[in-house]
Amino acid sequence: MISPQKPNKENDENQPLEDLHEWEDDLLRRYPEPTEDPVRSKFTDADKKEEEFRDYEADTRDTVREFYRLNHRYQTVDFVRQKRDEYLSLKRERMSLWDGLEFLNTLVDDSDPDTDLSQIQHLLQTSEAIRADGHPRWFVLAGLVHDLGKVLCLWNEPQWAVVGDTFPVGCRFSDKIVFAKFFADNPDSSVAEYQTELGIYEKGCGLDQVLMSWGHDEYIYHVTKDYLPLEALYMLRYHSFYPAHREGEYDYLMNDQDREYFRWVNAFNPYDLYTKSSEPPNVAELRPYYDDLIAEFFPSEIDF
Ligand SMILES: [Fe+2]
Ligand SMILES: [Fe+2]
Structure with a gap:
């Protein structure tokens, strides 16, 4: 089962990014690590001006812009329902969590193998930073598995249906979503029922x-x-929901539990964004610790 696989590149129009990390590198440009430097922190200032948003969008590389154009064009209520039907019965594979990580690691895209870390190395950097800060074991494990869902790429899903900032469908798209202008091409934009603030949902x-x-x-x-x-x-479900956890949008869809637990989403985000270094973690050395950790929470095999 485990042999190197290329994501589906036969329809290159659907795969504008050189690799999935390109979206994450762009997130870092949009949400740089907080610093005293006024130039570097200008996109994260609480009182950032619209002009600066425009600067961000103007400076975005074409591949990332195209990625967002496709994502905003094609993520519709119908598309989401169809993918949920297709995947959420979890009938595709049954394997151990670690085998899932190794399967993800077979994702070979156009990144540079000499300088870019493997998928497992990226996940271990996140989990090791959480562990080094003395957080609970479940938090470390969340770091290890948070991007395991990218195996969707290996089942030929287009990049725009695997990564990207997430947002609710079935209600009005927030104008704080990155490149919100691209929602003009989303068919849901002309469905009146989906374009009120609450859309198909009830407040709270x-x-x-x-x-x-x-x-x-x-x-x-x-x-x-x-x-x-x-x-x-x-942490896992909402880690890419930047319109909520960074921009404060969609509070009217949340209930009290969401508001309480989003503090954990916020606690996780810096580990996701700011732990990328080129120093590769030693997978073999770390494996025994993570085997124990996985066994503490998961059975020997789970459904994917
Ligand atoms: Fe992620
Ligand atoms: Fe991540």
């Missing part, structure tokens, strides 16, 4: 009732939901 219904744009977050939440504590599940 809770995010669990909300259809999020389809991607690696929602998928890995469903794979792990019987095994991890709720704090970790919030």
